[in-house]
Amino acid sequence: MSWCRSSSSSDAAAATRRCGSLRGSLRGSLVPASLVPASLVLASLAGSAVAAPSSHRSGASGPSSIAAFEHATEAARQPGSGAGQVVTRAELRNAIGFFLHDDGAVDAGERGHLGACLSDPGWTDGLTGPAIHYATAFAALYTDAAVALVAMDDIQAPLVDLLGAPGALTSSVWIQEGRVTSAGGVLSQASLRAAYDRGFRSNVSTFDPINVRELANELSGRLELGMPTQDEVDGALAYLTQGPRPAAQLYLASWITANRDGAPGDIGGVVVAAVSADRRFVRFIEVHVWGE
Numbered sequence: 197m198s199w200c201r202s203s204s205s206s207d208a209a210a211a212t213r214r215c216g217s218l219r220g221s222l223r224g225s226l227v228p229a230s231l232v233p234a235s236l237v238l239a240s241l242a243g244s245a246v247a248a249p250s251s252h253r254s255g256a257s258g259p260s261s262i263a264a265f266e267h268a269t270e271a272a273r274q275p276g277s278g279a280g281q282v283v284t285r286a287e288l289r290n291a292i293g294f295f296l297h298d299d300g301a302v303d304a305g306e307r308g309h310l311g312a313c314l315s316d317p318g319w320t321d322g323l324t325g326p327a328i329h330y331a332t333a334f335a336a337l338y339t340d341a342a343v344a345l346v347a348m349d350d351i352q353a354p355l356v357d358l359l360g361a362p363g364a365l366t367s368s369v370w371i372q373e374g375r376v377t378s379a380g381g382v383l384s385q386a387s388l389r390a391a392y393d394r395g396f397r398s399n400v401s402t403f404d405p406i407n408v409r410e411l412a413n414e415l416s417g418r419l420e421l422g423m424p425t426q427d428e429v430d431g432a433l434a435y436l437t438q439g440p441r442p443a444a445q446l447y448l449a450s451w452i453t454a455n456r457d458g459a460p461g462d463i464g465g466v467v468v469a470a471v472s473a474d475r476r477f478v479r480f481i482e483v484h485v486w487g488e
Contacts, residue, residue, distance in 0.1 A: 262309050264294040273322060285326040285407075292334055302338035310335050311369035326407060331443040333405035337385040337477065344381030346374040346478065358439075360431030365415060365424035368465075368484040369432075370396065375477055382475040388447065392467060396482055397451035403469055406448045408437065414448065415464055420487050431480065436470045441477050443470030451482065461488030 224309065268291035272283045279287070295306040302310075313319045315333055323331075351371040359366045372395045381387060385403060392400050406414075415429045436443050452464035465485030471478050 218342070228261050259305075260304055261294045261298045265291050265306075265309070268294065270335050281322055283323045285324060285330050288323065288327040289330055292331060304340065306333070307338055307340065327409075330405050333447070336445065336471075337383060337384075337388075337405070339384050339446070339485065341384065342381040343390065344376040344387040344476075345379050346383070346385055346387060346391035346394070347377050348374045348391060358431070358435050359428050360434070361425060361427035363425045363428045364419050364422035365428040365432065365483070368419045368421050370482045370484075372396070372480050372482075373478070374480065377477075383469075383471050383478055386477065388469050388471075389449075391478065392449075392451075392469070392480060395480065396451070396453075396467070398451040398456075399466075400467065400483075401450045403447035403449045406446050406468075408433065408446070411436070411446055411468060412450070414468070415483070419465075419483070419485055420463075421484075436468065436479065436481065441472050441479070443479070444473035445471045447471065459487075463487040 233399055269283060269288065270285035271277060272279075272291065273280055273281050277287070278284070282459060291312070295302050295310070310331065314328070314335065320328060349372060355366050355369060355371065356362050358371065359369075374391045376383065376387075383391075388403050389400055392398075394446065412429060412433060415432050416424060416426075436446070447469040449467050449469070450464065451467050452462055453460050456463060463484060463486065465483045467482040469478050469480055
């Protein structure tokens with residue numbers, strides 16, 4: 197696994213026209229079912245990593261990635277697709293992956309196109325609620341707003357009190373909270389990664405939207421210290437989704453670091469970013485999964 201550390205009004209109007217015209221011309225088209233997932237992390241959650249059609253393996257960002265996105269969403273609307281004419285979260289997640297596949301970034305044209313589609317009731321008709329929530333959470337990661345400076349703080353309360361039970365999970369987590377400073381901005385992909393680096397000093401992959409079911413699966417997996425108990429998992433879910441400043445959107449990334457606290461070898465795991473509705477507060481839960 198590899199590790200990594202504004203549209204104008206005219207742009208938005210152009211994106212709206214492209215969204216509408218592509219939908220009209222591509223409805224009924226068939227494309228390969230193998231579509232690139234939004235990231236390696238979410239591909240592992242889905243159970244497999246799949247390849248993009250060869251025509252989109254090395255193109256520049258912009259029209260080619262937008263066309264691939266439209267082809268994928270139109271294929272998902274066909275009666276013969278997996279869910280019929282309803283577009284599911286998994287199908288839309290795969291389609292959105294084309295924005296990242298070409299160059300690993302979401303540029304202004306791609307960002308404007310996705311935003312225009314999400315604001316078009318005709319386009320969102322037929323999308324499931326979870327599909328719309330995923331796309332909205334993804335779009336919020338790649339805003340053109342200024343990168344926010346985030347002040348990070350450790351949680352002072354005992355972890356067993358926060359998660360509600362002792363066990364392998366409680367002994368494997370590190371929790372920090374971050375607040376956007378008075379300098380302003382919102383929590384985007386860049387600001388989340390910068391905040392995590394500032395607080396945890398580990399190499400982190402890109403963050404991707406996840407839902408509560410996927411989060412529960414991640415927290416329930418085997419850790420280096422053993423299997424978490426159901427009480428720990430339930431406590432962590434409640435802390436993130438029902439506690440003070442509950443998460444409006446959840447994101448997941450993987451992390452790795454060497455010689456933390458003087459220990460030999462590499463250690464790694466996953467980190468959850470629970471972002472508030474105003475995108476000015478984040479709660480990170482880093483889970484230590486493995487070690488050398």
